[in-house]
Amino acid sequence: MKIKDLPASVAASKADWLPGTTWLGFTPTESDLGSRNKCQSTIQRQFGSGYVIEYITETFQKPNPGFDNDAQYIADLEAHRERAGRLIAVHKLRTTSRDLETIIGPEEFRQLQDMWAQDGKRFRWSVAFPIVQSFRIIDDRKAKEILGPKAYARLYAHSSATLRPLVDEERELIADLEIEPVESKNAWIGIEDEFALAESSQINPDTERAISRDLAALEGMDDERLARVKRRAAWIADRFIRERQRAGNLTCDECAFDPNELASELGVKPRGFLDVHHKHPLDEGVRYTTTADFALLCPTCHRVEHVRIRKSKVSHGA
Ligand SMILES: [Zn+2]
């Protein structure tokens, strides 16, 4: 797939010298809660509901004294050399109330600060966002070559403690880059934070029933977790339907059936002629699913789709 096939656009870029694999971190100006909250809300506003493209800088930072021969430092240096100057990944971040120490654990946090804290201020990257969805960019060219000198200089010539928002012209330049999904170990943070949100939200009971049917085959979790996974999926499905309604886009995703005229003729709501369908039910509870995992289908297409799913299971011997 390509970057332009992602369900949302790339909102901003992060320049890093260490590749982020499970989280992206930012350093607030001070260690107090106010500075941390300010930093967090700035970054959150910058990525919004979009993706973040990660760029690896040409230079690598020097660790604190005593770490020049550290095994982790040498490994990081090696990893950097292979990626320097390249656009390496596209990530979906999620805001969480957990700070970096909670996300990575106190021991790893201490090591990180020992090695990289600046001027003895032990809050380097303390505003952290877990990566809940990630794609590797399959392109060995340097960012300068992909973006051209002008966009490259605008985005990366100056250092920045926050993200660098992209303009449409820059989004065009990266639209055709090939990407492939990679496993994101922190998907659970996004999933579990949303359990609570889903719990306290109003969800249309029809949507909840429809999603529960689509998720009937989910196995391997206890009843309590299964209930929470289903509830969260229904919460996303509900949001998916509302987004489609707001966009005035209530048609079948498969055959383009448009119930609007018929509905107004009969004096009913068009929504009743379309079903919400979960495209990847077995990913629930495993991967960080979003509104892009759902479809609106007319009842016939929905039925066909489920026959198709059943048949493919049979042919795979499952
Ligand atoms: Zn249809």
Ligand SMILES: [Zn+2]
């Ligand atoms: Zn379905």
